[in-house]
Amino acid sequence: MQISPGVLFTIAGFPVTNTVLVTLIVDVIIVLIVISVYKALSVRPGKLQNAVESITDYFYSATKDIAGDRASFIYPWVLSFFIFILLGNLIEFIPGFESIRFFSPHHPGAEHGIPLLRAATSDLNLTLALAVISVIMSHYYSIKYTGIKSYVNRFFSFKMFGLFFLVGMIELMSEFVKFISFSFRLFGNIFAGDIALAVTNYLFIMMGFEMFVGIIQAFVFAMLTMAFTTVLTEKSH
């Protein structure tokens, strides 16, 4: 099993990988859920609306508890990350993933071909993209809600004989580290899970554990986004 996603074919130079294909399947599932809920939206909810409402309400309440009034603009991002990553993680448990092989001209050396479908979040391109969006979004809201002066002061302050400057530099570095921590945590967990499943020949207990990991990782990513955005949208002292 290779770390990089397998290229199935290219469209105008764009490499369509097995993870891109699964990302599009996840998109379709999300859009179908949205359409189903939107069409059947009622004061007396059905089963699907009830489930989605419960998740939405949980994340909104959790964000409100931590961020207060800022929950209104933070929680949609948090919940979107959770839903997208959760489906990206759990979709690999549908039978056929990894087992259906594709013989791609881009991988002539692969004796048994490459998997047609692979967990979307086992692609570093996706996890890094999510990490970049999460970090940039938190900084955008930080500038928008605290002001540019407060935002700059957070990282460049000369109070306490330059001690705050040192703290600011560490904070600035930690912001860059977020890209790596966010992306590699998710990628590493899911990719390692894929390998563990392959090694144990999709042992039932292992599948249960990986499902649990998939849910936890989606939750961790969403909660960290919420925490970092909340901290950055607080006015610096």
Added chain:
Amino acid sequence: MEEILHVFGLEKSLFLFQVVNFLIIAFILKKFLYKPLMKMMDERKNKIEKGLKDAEDAGIALENAAQERQRILADAKADADALGALAKVSLEETKERLTSDAKNRSQQIIDEAKQKAAAEFENMNKQLGAMSVEIAQKVVSKTLAGLFTGDEKEKITARALDKIKKGGYEKSAN
């Protein structure tokens, strides 16, 4: 560095695709799921709150109605008691008045009867006196028929009648 990126399969086009793809999905979720859902949840929350408030108001109204009912019943009872007492007094008065009227009427009837009886008695007495004179005249005439002449008989009869008359009147007067 480039080799590391190649090992992880990092490619600019795939990375940008994933960024754009997630932003579109996030937009769709926000626009068509979270907003309508939150609106619906708020609407439901408001309805529940309104329902609870209405139920509370209804409870208060029910309590007020019960109190009002109690008050009306108490007032009605008081009115009924007052009316009963009034009716009792009125009944007594009416009874007394009717009794008094009946007594007066009966007394009046008795008086009228007495007067009538007295008048009747007087009339009877007069008639009896007249009849007594007539009977006495006939008795004296028959008794004295062979003893006296016509003139003597008339004189004696006249005198006897006078005496009878006087005696009768005196008796009746007494």
